[in-house]
Amino acid sequence: MPADLAVIGLGHHGLPLAQAATAAGIDTIGYDTDPRPVAELAAGRSPVDGSLTAPEIRRMLAGGFRPTTNTAELGRVRTAVLCAPTPLGPDRTLDLTAVTDAARALATRLRPHTTVLLESPVPPGTTEGLLREVLEAGSGLRAGRDFHLAYSPGRLDPGSRTHGFAGTPKVIGGLTPACTESAAAFYGRLTDKVVRARGPREAETVKLLETNFRHVNIALVNEMAVLCHELGVDLWDVIRCAETKPFGFQAFRPGPGVGGHGAPVDTIGAHRPLRLVELAGQVNERMPQYVVQRAATLLNEHGKSARGARILLLGITYKPDLPDRQGSPADEIARRLMDLGAAVSYHDPHVPDWRVRELPVPRADSLYEAAAHADLTVLLQHHRTYDLQGLSVKAQLLLDTRGATPGGAAHRL
Structure with a gap:
């Protein structure tokens, strides 16, 4: 037909x-x-x-x-x-x-x-x-x-x-x-x-520019997140103020890594490499390691070790309110936490099953109960169904990698 x-x-x-x-x-x-x-x-x-x-x-x-x-x-x-x-x-x-x-x-x-x-x-x-x-x-x-x-x-x-x-x-x-x-x-x-x-x-080059534009700008705010944490500066407040500028600025926000299907391309065959894109890729690829480092530091500051700690990961998809996990940093973060000896579990309303290193990761049925039981809860993706105000009350310790929680309610990336 x-x-x-x-x-x-x-x-x-x-x-x-x-x-x-x-x-x-x-x-x-x-x-x-x-x-x-x-x-x-x-x-x-x-x-x-x-x-x-x-x-x-x-x-x-x-x-x-x-x-x-x-x-x-x-x-x-x-x-x-x-x-x-x-x-x-x-x-x-x-x-x-x-x-x-x-x-x-x-x-x-x-x-x-x-x-x-x-x-x-x-x-x-x-x-x-x-x-x-x-x-x-x-x-x-x-x-x-x-x-x-x-x-x-x-x-x-x-x-x-x-x-x-x-x-x-x-x-x-x-x-x-x-x-x-x-x-x-x-x-x-x-x-x-x-x-x-x-x-x-x-x-064809339009697609190349659009994809690399996203990754380079995310890399910039990811580096700013690390710097601002060291300086004791609230980066999310900085971005909130900066985006009021009506020209010359577009707001991007940091996170635990960069997922999605549009991979940055820093070299085109035999042509010259795009050095800025290559550097941006290195910055973004370091973010899962930085999240794990922050998690371990927070546990230490509260008298706990990462070894044996119960860590709950919230939202393991690459984008909010979707089940797509393409390129999500959650897998690497889970692997690194497991390497430190942590007991990792997860909650995601869009992902019924999750395997890391071919092994099933325990899925929390009750979000609040799991957060109250965990030594550390890490928000990796902010799905609309999450009540972050209520979560911040229930969780023993909450690390927010998306800047989505109310001010002072959690430790932000």
Whole structure:
């Protein structure tokens, strides 16, 4: 059965796109080489990363969305969007294996006049280089002449109630002006504003800049958190005052580490490294160790040792009110605390099971009882369900790594 759109890659990025397209009345299929997420989605169940809820999945299915592993479906669409994951490899460059595999699957079914879009984070030059070569070699068609090819950086704020798909501008860079306009016509059905980049390289570099901007600024406030603790300065009050400046400042806040799917890229293949991004990565990667250091110091100040201490970790996801644990610093913090001999338990309303080093971490059923029993409670993620005022009363000792507790109610990072 023909469809208007194929979303290739049904992960945290592809699913919200498919959701937006289905809601806009676009006949959409979702393709993935892994049969497990396809089966889960077809059954109306939420994916593991929690990018969409089960009711949202069921609404998509009712709206005509069809998940599939059948490559034949890819030859019946007008538009195909590649949303394959690109994790950091051992050399800290983006691994394009999944993008290449997705492109090969599409190439065998690619028809003339199809619009092919890439949204995965990739090094500049990938769309007109690797992707174009794979598609042309597998299809016998020529990009820019027989089919349209463009790049649009994915822009998602998971769990946000204010930054939805329609209200977030889409940047587009096509191989040719006609490719750009074809992509703009598609995205114009999903979003209120389309921004045309000069070309695919510029559009690809937009994603690079946006991701690195976040990590560099988080690294700055993470270093400020360490400094302000040493100086006895309330950093959260500093940020509160600084963000009143109407120009030249954007507020970022420190935390126990940096999670999420957008990894900072400090080197682009053989090109020169981005030294500031490299340094920011080092700063952010030290934060879990710093949290553990602060935890041990607090215990010592209260006459207790980390060895044998009962430590409760609150919120182990990378973002509030979501079950997604991608890149969450909680795993490293738990490992380091265990290495010190601490007895670690956790509470998170969105994560029913948690394993560290292949061993289950005890889950607290009653938050207040667990906090009262623990020698130290560490808030790693502030979910809306947490009553921090009440928690600060119940907990023997509370370390707040998010600055979310009322002033004076806890020890802040």
